[in-house]
Amino acid sequence: MLADQTITDKRTYKPAQILLRLWTLTGKYRMFIIPLLIAALAASLVEVGYLESIRRLVKGAAESQFSLIYSGLIIGVFIVVLRAIVSLFTTWLETIYQQKTQVFVQSRLLHSLARTDTQELAKYHTGDLTSRVWTSATEAQKGINQHGIELTKNIIQLVLAFAYFSWVSLPLTMAIIAFTLIYPLVTAGLGRKLQREHDRLNASAAARDELLTDIIQAPVEIRSYGLSGYMQRQFSGRMNQVFKRTMSVSVLQRLTEAAGRVSTYGGMILILYLGGLQVLHGHMDVGGLAAFLVASSQLTRPIEALSGLWSQIIGSASQAARIFEILDLEKKKPAAVQPQHKFMTEGVHVDRIFYRYSEQEEVLSNISFTAAKGKLTVITGPSGCGKTTLLNVIAGLNAPASGSIQMNNPNDSNHSNNSAIAYKDSVGLAALKYPDQDIERDIKHVYVPQQAFIFSGTVEENIRFGAEGLSAEEVQLAARMTHAHDAIMNQTEGYKTELQPQGGHMSGGELQRISLARALLRKPEILLLDEPTSSQDPWHEQQLNELFTVLAGEYDTTIIAVSHRLSLIERSDQVIYMQDGEVVDIGTHRELLNRENGYLAYLAEQGAEERIYGEVPEQL
Numbered sequence: 001m002l003a004d005q006t007i008t009d010k011r012t013y014k015p016a017q018i019l020l021r022l023w024t025l026t027g028k029y030r031m032f033i034i035p036l037l038i039a040a041l042a043a044s045l046v047e048v049g050y051l052e053s054i055r056r057l058v059k060g061a062a063e064s065q066f067s068l069i070y071s072g073l074i075i076g077v078f079i080v081v082l083r084a085i086v087s088l089f090t091t092w093l094e095t096i097y098q099q100k101t102q103v104f105v106q107s108r109l110l111h112s113l114a115r116t117d118t119q120e121l122a123k124y125h126t127g128d129l130t131s132r133v134w135t136s137a138t139e140a141q142k143g144i145n146q147h148g149i150e151l152t153k154n155i156i157q158l159v160l161a162f163a164y165f166s167w168v169s170l171p172l173t174m175a176i177i178a179f180t181l182i183y184p185l186v187t188a189g190l191g192r193k194l195q196r197e198h199d200r201l202n203a204s205a206a207a208r209d210e211l212l213t214d215i216i217q218a219p220v221e222i223r224s225y226g227l228s229g230y231m232q233r234q235f236s237g238r239m240n241q242v243f244k245r246t247m248s249v250s251v252l253q254r255l256t257e258a259a260g261r262v263s264t265y266g267g268m269i270l271i272l273y274l275g276g277l278q279v280l281h282g283h284m285d286v287g288g289l290a291a292f293l294v295a296s297s298q299l300t301r302p303i304e305a306l307s308g309l310w311s312q313i314i315g316s317a318s319q320a321a322r323i324f325e326i327l328d329l330e331k332k333k334p335a336a337v338q339p340q341h342k343f344m345t346e347g348v349h350v351d352r353i354f355y356r357y358s359e360q361e362e363v364l365s366n367i368s369f370t371a372a373k374g375k376l377t378v379i380t381g382p383s384g385c386g387k388t389t390l391l392n393v394i395a396g397l398n399a400p401a402s403g404s405i406q407m408n409n410p411n412d413s414n415h416s417n418n419s420a421i422a423y424k425d426s427v428g429l430a431a432l433k434y435p436d437q438d439i440e441r442d443i444k445h446v447y448v449p450q451q452a453f454i455f456s457g458t459v460e461e462n463i464r465f466g467a468e469g470l471s472a473e474e475v476q477l478a479a480r481m482t483h484a485h486d487a488i489m490n491q492t493e494g495y496k497t498e499l500q501p502q503g504g505h506m507s508g509g510e511l512q513r514i515s516l517a518r519a520l521l522r523k524p525e526i527l528l529l530d531e532p533t534s535s536q537d538p539w540h541e542q543q544l545n546e547l548f549t550v551l552a553g554e555y556d557t558t559i560i561a562v563s564h565r566l567s568l569i570e571r572s573d574q575v576i577y578m579q580d581g582e583v584v585d586i587g588t589h590r591e592l593l594n595r596e597n598g599y600l601a602y603l604a605e606q607g608a609e610e611r612i613y614g615e616v617p618e619q620l
C-alpha cells in the first residue's frame with residue numbers, strides 16, 4: 001500500500017539500452033569486457049568438443065564401434081580439463097571486473113550526489129539513496145558482468161551447436177530452429193510484465209529501507225511516544241509488500257522458465273518424430289539418431305538458460321534505471337547555475353536573485369545586497385521568509401532561477417594573502433600558519449548549516465573533516481576559538497573520543513561549536529552561518545558573538561549569518577531584513593529600528609525568546 005504510492009510512473013526504458021548506457025559509464029574499465037567475451041567464446045567452443053565426444057560415445061555404443069568409443073573418451077577427458085581451466089579463468093576475470101566497475105559506478109554516483117542541487121535531492125530518502133548506491137549499483141553491474149556475459153556465452157553456444165548439428169543432420173536442426181523461434185514470441189509479454197514487477201519490487205524495497213532508517217534514527221521518539229508496536233506494524237506492512245512483489249517476480253520468472261522448457265521439450269519431441277521418419281526412410285541410422293538425441297541437450301540447455309538469464313537481466317536493468325535516475329538529477333541544474341558565482345574583489349555581492357522550489361511560488365524575489373569584506377552581515381526576518389534558502393543559494397547549494405552571486409576572486413593574486421590568515425591564539429597558543437599541503441586551497445567560503453553534521457569518527461576527525469595536512473594543535477586552536485575545547489576535554493578520551501552521527505555523548509550546543517570549529521580550521525575568507533548560536537546558552541552565545549566580531553573586524557572575514565538572535569543582530573555591521581521572500585530594508589540595527597518597515601514589530605514578536613537573555617532594547 002505504502003510502497004505502491006511510490007510507483008506511479010511507468011518506466012519506458014529498454015533493458016538492453018539501459019545496460020548499454022551502464023557499460024559506457026564504466027569508462028576505462030569498458031574494455032575489460034573483451035577478455036570476458038573471448039573467454040565466453042572459448043567456453044562455447046569447448047562445448048562443441050563435448051558434443052562430439054558424446055556423439056562418438058553414443059554412436060559407438062549403439063553400433064559396437066570401439067574405435068569411436070575410445071576417441072570419444074579421449075576427447076571427453078581433454079574437454080573436461082579444458083572446461084575447468086576456462087571456467088576458473090572466467091570466474092577470476094568476472095570477479096575483478098565486477099569489483100572494479102562496481103566501485104567505479106558507486107564513486108560516480110557519490111560524485112554526482114555531491115554536485116546535485118540540494119532541492120532535487122531533498123525528494124529522496126537517505127535509506128533509498130543508500131540502497132541505490134549500494135544494492136542497485138551492485139545488482140545493475142551484475143547485469144553486464146555476469147548475466148550479460150552468460151547470455152552472450154549461451155547465444156554463441158547455440159550458434160555453434162546449430163552449426164555442429166547442421167553438419168550431423170540438417171533437416172533435424174532446421175526443425176529445432178523453427179521450434180525455438182516460438183520461444184521469444186511466448187515470452188515477450190511475460191518479459192514486459194516482469195520488468196514492471198521488478199520496478200515495483202525495487203520501489204517496495206526502497207520504501208522498506210526508508211522506514212528502517214527512520215526507525216533506527218528515532219529510538220528516543222519511538223520510545224517516548226510509545227510507538228514500538230505501531231512501528232512494528234508499519235515495518236511488517238512494508239515487508240509484506242516486498243514479500244508480495246518478490247512472489248510476483250518469482251512466479252513470472254518461473255513462468256518464463258517454463259515457457260523455455262516447453263520450447264526445449266517440444267524440440268525433443270520434434271527430433272524424435274522427424275528423426276524416426278528419417279530412420280524409417282533410410283536417411284539416418286538408429287545410432288545417429290540416438291547420438292543426436294543425447295547430444296541435443298547441449299542445444300536445449302542454452303535455450304532453457306536463456307529464459308532465466310533474460311529475467312535476471314531485466315532485474316539488473318531495473319536497478320540500473322534507479323542509478324540513472326540519480327545521475328540525471330545532476331543534469332537538471334539550470335544552465336544558468338554555472339556562471340552564477342562570478343568573482344569580485346570585495347565581499348559578496350548578491351544581485352537580483354529569484355528562486356522557487358519546483359512548481360511552487362517564488363520563495364526569493366529580486367534579492368540584492370552587498371555583504372562587505374570584513375563585515376558581519378545578519379539576515380533576519382520571520383520564520384519561513386526564505387533566509388535559509390537565500391543562504392543556500394549564496395553557498396551555491398541551490399541554483400537560482402535568475403540573478404547572480406559575486407564573491408572574492410580566489411585566483412586574484414592580490415587576495416591570495418587573505419587565504420593565509422593566521423589566527424592569533426586568544427588562549428595562549430602560538431599563531432597558526434596555513435600549511436601548504438593537503439588542504440583544499442580553493443575553499444574560500446564555508447557554509448555552516450544550522451544542524452551540525454556529525455559523522456562516525458573521533459572528535460578530532462570530525463573537526464578536521466578531511467583537512468589531513470593540519471596539525472593537532474591547529475585543530476585544538478579552532479576548537480578553543482569556538483569554546484568547544486573544554487567540553488571536548490571533558491569527554492573520556494578528549495579529542496580521540498568516538499562520535500556517532502547522533503552525536504554520542506555531546507550536547508547539541510557542543511556539537512554546534514564543533515561544527516563551527518570545523519569551519520574555522522579552514523580559515524575561510526567568507527563564512528556563511530545559519531543560526532550559528534541557536535543551540536547555545538547565554539554565556540556561549542556571547543562568546544561566539546564576540547568571536548564573529550573578531551573574525552570580521554580583525555581577520556577581514558566576510559560573515560553572512562542568518563539569525564533571529566537580537567544579541568547577534570545588535571553586533572552586526574549590517575542587517576538584511578526580509579519578509580515573504582523579499583528584502584524589506586537594509587541598514588544597521590539602529591537605522592532599521594528608526595524606520596517605518598515593520599522591523600520593530602518583528603523584533604517585538606521575537607521578544608519572548610530574547611527577554612530570557614535580557615537583550616531587548618528599551619524601546620521594545
Ligand SMILES: Nc1ncnc2c1ncn2[C@@H]1O[C@H](COP(=O)(O)OP(=O)(O)OP(=O)(O)O)[C@@H](O)[C@H]1O
Nearest residue numbers: 119122357360363382383384385386387388389390
Ligand atoms: N526543499 C523545499 N522544498 C519546498 N519548499 C521549501 C523547501 N525548503 C523550504 N521550503 C519553503 O520555502 C520557504 C522558505 O523556507 P526557508 O527555510 O528558507 O525559511 P527561513 O526564513 O529560513 O525559515 P526559519 O526561520 O523558520 O528557518 C518556506 O515557505 C518553506 O516552506
